[in-house]
Amino acid sequence: MNITLRQLRAFIAVAELGQFNLAARSLHLTQSAVSILIRDLESEIGVRLFDRHTRMVCLTLVGQEFLPQARKILKDLELAVGDVRDNASLKRGQVTVAAAIVLAATIVPPIIARFLRMYPEVTVNIRDMPEEAISPALKRNEVDIAVGTLSEDDPEIVGTPLLRDKLMLFCNEDHRFAKRKSVRWAELQEENLIVLAATNPLRNLVEHNLIRVVPNFRPNYEVRFSTTAISMISAGMGVAVLPENSSQLASAVQVETIDLIDPPVMREISLLQRRHHSLSPAAAHLKAAFVAWAADRNKLLSSE
Incomplete structure (x- = not known):
């Protein structure tokens, strides 16, 4: 079925105004153009929608039944287009x-x-x-x-x-590294290491650098969240290599952050x-x- 919006608009205009010339004027079309749109619509549907008289037209029974459906189709379309425009202009979304x-x-x-x-x-x-x-x-x-x-x-x-931050060593404030300005990756060899889950992209970055200087690297604990690691560090259970940004979550606990060097690593x-x-x-x-x-x-x- 190949029914167009122009045909529906013409149908509604003629049904509401009762004359082709008035409908044509409201649609800014010629009367013959409106007549062609109605004729094509009736041909596509396969039934007459209007009974024509000398000066007036009136809806057939089928036309009367079709009119509210045609109005609904146009209304639904207008609402859908309005929603799209509102989304595009961020009036909603x-x-x-x-x-x-x-x-x-x-x-x-x-x-x-x-x-x-x-x-x-x-x-x-x-x-x-x-x-x-x-x-x-x-x-x-x-x-x-x-x-x-x-x-x-x-x-x-x-x-x-967006931004880069460096990997830092997080340790308890009583740890031997706590007063240091920097720690070398190789110095982590004897530490109890708390690491993030193996599927975490940060884990790969940490392991890549640890294995380079600590070939037999084995973590002592594996956790999913940095917050868990920080709590464990505060409890004295070990140290962790975490992004510098994580230090914002460590201010309320007994945890210090120290630069990791040889090499410094950014994420x-x-x-x-x-x-x-x-x-x-x-x-x-x-x-x-x-x-x-x-x-x-x-x-x-x-x-x-």
């Missing part, structure tokens, strides 16, 4: 952002709060999750964008760099999304807000 646990507790909330002040009618959902859960959530379309560490061996995920925090997957207007604007925040932060750091 919804975006779900995932973030690694520490990032969700530190850098993410201020950026989203600033975004919502600009676009208060957009709904933003935050999903804090382990680093290793982010890529699967993106691939399942459970989240629109994410903030975390990009895994280089995942071709389905693309990252926009990159990125805005993650599915490759070749278009973002909604709300998600695209939120991504831009993260990128703008990172640019301002990096500019500030470079001027210091």
